[in-house]
Amino acid sequence: MDYSQFFVLKEELSLIAVIVILFIADLFFCPDAHKEGGKTHLNTMLPVILLVIHTLITIVPGPVAEAFGGMYHNGPIQSIVKSILSIGTLIVFLMAHEWLRRPDTIIKQGEFYILTLSTLLGMYFMISAGHFLMFFIGLETASVPMAALVAFDKYRHHSAEAGAKYILTALFSSGLLLYGISMIYGTVGTLYFNDIPAHISGNAMQIMAFVFFFAGMGFKISLVPFHLWTADVYEGAPSTVTAYLSVVSKGSAAFVLMTVLIKVFAPMVAQWQEVLYWVIIASITLANLFALRQENLKRLMAFSSISQAGYIMLGVISGTSQGMASLVYYILIYLFANLAVFTVITIIALRSQRFTLEEYNGLYTTNPKLAFLMTLSLFSLAGIPPFAGFFSKFFIFAAAFHSGFHLLVFIALVNTVLSLYYYLKIVKAMYINKSEDPIVSFRSDNYTRASLVICTFGIIALSFVSIIYQYIDKFSFGL
């Protein structure tokens, strides 16, 4: 056997190395739960440093290569997406620090890191899959540990409930997906991405297969009408896990959907564009309408993330390389903005147990910096310049517009105004509304600050620095 092909998997191998090191470290340094004052030694520093090294390895793009007889594909654009996801995970680790210090989670912080990185590993394989089997293994590796993460605060009723909801919907969607894949196998007799398009003719069975496949992916990305689990799970899960779910998990699934649609379902482009068209309209509009009335901030962000997923799909529907570039760029910027919002939500929830919009009243008077950073990230999410979100929204609209979806872009644009309303509601609560009992002033820990600094830097720098977009654009591919 030619072992040199393992070098193609450098991202996965380095991630596995990180997981193994953390696993061993966790064994040796595990705090004694029964002893008073048993000190933990598995500092947040260790996973963070390892992940930084891993990100640096990932960020160097490898050549376009295959391994295992075409089961595994890798290329520069895949490396870029993987490094984006890895940066997202890094930020999640930083913001998880404070949460993991609590007595009931400190004993299992090792588990948190390992579970999170396992899902990341699954996403890596999913992204690089060249065969539906590899794809499905990656997908399952990404979903099952995720359910454990959602139920991480197991003594909190909501978290356990969310975990159960997540695992049920994840299994159901995997079932649908698998059914779709089996239909494809039934009609074409192969599961290699490279071989399938030649046999795709768009007959009834294949359309059926596509619909099942799409439904399965729709659950993962939480597109309307497959979104019903989202709000409950996002609300119940620990905030850091919600952040991870809304950004990293969603981003990877969206990118994978695009590559599979381009690579496998290319001959059925007319059909999948039709399906996506209505799904996008429904996702953006309904999610925005629901978000208008949310009082709980995590639920609001859940609906916001559904509508953001709809915007991301605008890159998919174009099917062009411009669309892919804008999709990856959108995910990158959405990641920074959304994680910044969740960092603020997490730290406030930990320090003062406040979650609702009303309880954020007067935040600016007590914690001006947090409120200010939250405002910047909300503006970025709403697509307001000079923050990066404006640029990514513009590019993704341009991509869809270029492919002729004029009316769709128009609907999406009108929806940005709707979304601005509920983002501004948060800003209004923080700046304008007065409160008898505002959130007390506090100093965040250094990890939270680091996370906020990285996110803010991303939100501001990515708008002016165009190199990254060009870099992504260079490696993107389309139909």
Next chain:
Amino acid sequence: MNLLSIFVFIPMLMLFGLWLSRNIKQIRAVMVTGASALLISAVVLTIAYLNARHNGATGEMLFQADIPWFPALHVHYSVGVDGISVAMLLLSSIIVLTGTFASWRLQPLTKEYFLWFTLLSAGVFGFFISTDLFTMFMFYEVALIPMYLLIGVWGSGKKEYAAMKLTLMLMGGSAFLLIGILGIYYGSGGTTMNLLEIAKLHNIPIAQQRIWFPLTFLGFGVLGALFPFHTWSPDGHASAPTAVSMLHAGVLMKLGGYGCFRIAMYLMPEAAQELGWIFLILTGISVVYGAFSACVQTDLKYINAYSSVSHCGLVLFAILMMNQTACTGAVLQMLSHGLMTALFFALIGMIYGRTHTRDVRELSGLMKIMPFLSVCYVIAGLANLGLPGLSGFIAEMTIFNGAFQHPDVFHRTWTIIACTSIVITAVYILRLVGKILYGTCTNKHHLTLTDATWDERTAVIILIVCVAGLGLAPLWISNMIGDSVSPLVAIFN
């Protein structure tokens, strides 16, 4: 560095300076230095521009610079100015400086207030110097969003409602605008975002123009208070703090007119000629309806806000006449209205700061109590109703003169209808002046009030000098504007 980029660079420096400043003195120092630097740059630019023209520079835009930004989409940071933009830059820098003085004693959160104020002005300046569709749109949006917090936090009255209404309506407008811009970009072949090059290509198919022209015009028109999308303006202006009303009515609403002219009409002239009549009717309604609404208001700011709707409607009205004289008049009107409405809002803010009411029914006999402010108020009012010798006369005269040159009956009829606004304006201005300034003061509390302080006097005097200057010596600036309007108008013939 390019001379024009200074206008973006100075606000950035100001933002940085404000961020570092620790007390109110430092904040004021940063603001006054920055705003004066902007004004000086604008004056230098005007002189340099006139000089270059005098020496025979023939380019449509001067001082051009072009840096590729996102090459994949042909987005460039490209700047350039012609006479129209120079005039607008001059106006903006005057308003920013006077706005700084008008909010000299603003409390609380002074630092944050000036941060957003400066960001807003950065957007305005950036908009007027850009020649790239994307960059222009970006600066346009930069100028819109700070309004939400400026009104919401520091405003008065039903500020939260007004701030949200204003922001959402303007953002809705910019949604129309964005789709229009994408339409223009891809309609012209998707090879350039530079509006001069798109105008040169002149290849957007007429079928597409028919869709993108109304969207773009409407998008900018919302900001230019086009009927029936003007409703944000009275609420927004009435609730905003003084300097924000000045900047918004004085400069920001001009972005609408400028954009309609430079993007919607200039890039899609065929559709403009074909569909212009629809908007002409709407702007005609704006002009008359705004003036009538101003007659029945009892809040000083509402009166001025409706008067702004009427006057800004006149700008769009003149642009739609598509001839040299009327379009020159439109730009003059932008200048003149910008100055006099800023003056008005500044004075209203000062009166409100003393009497704590803007209700016309509760004010009377102010002339004896605060003579300086009252005299200035009379001057502002006279400029507003178009008294010869002040700026309003020059602008409106040019507009109606140009509008009536249009040969067909439809345009002439609407010109006559719009002309009636002059009379209505005189009605509400004179009634207002008579009611609040003359007569005897009925409120004993008002008798103890004092006249303007030095910082208020500075702001007001600068504005009055400009209003009178424009009215007494308009030729140099109207020539400068007229020369730049002709290539834009030539496309319609």
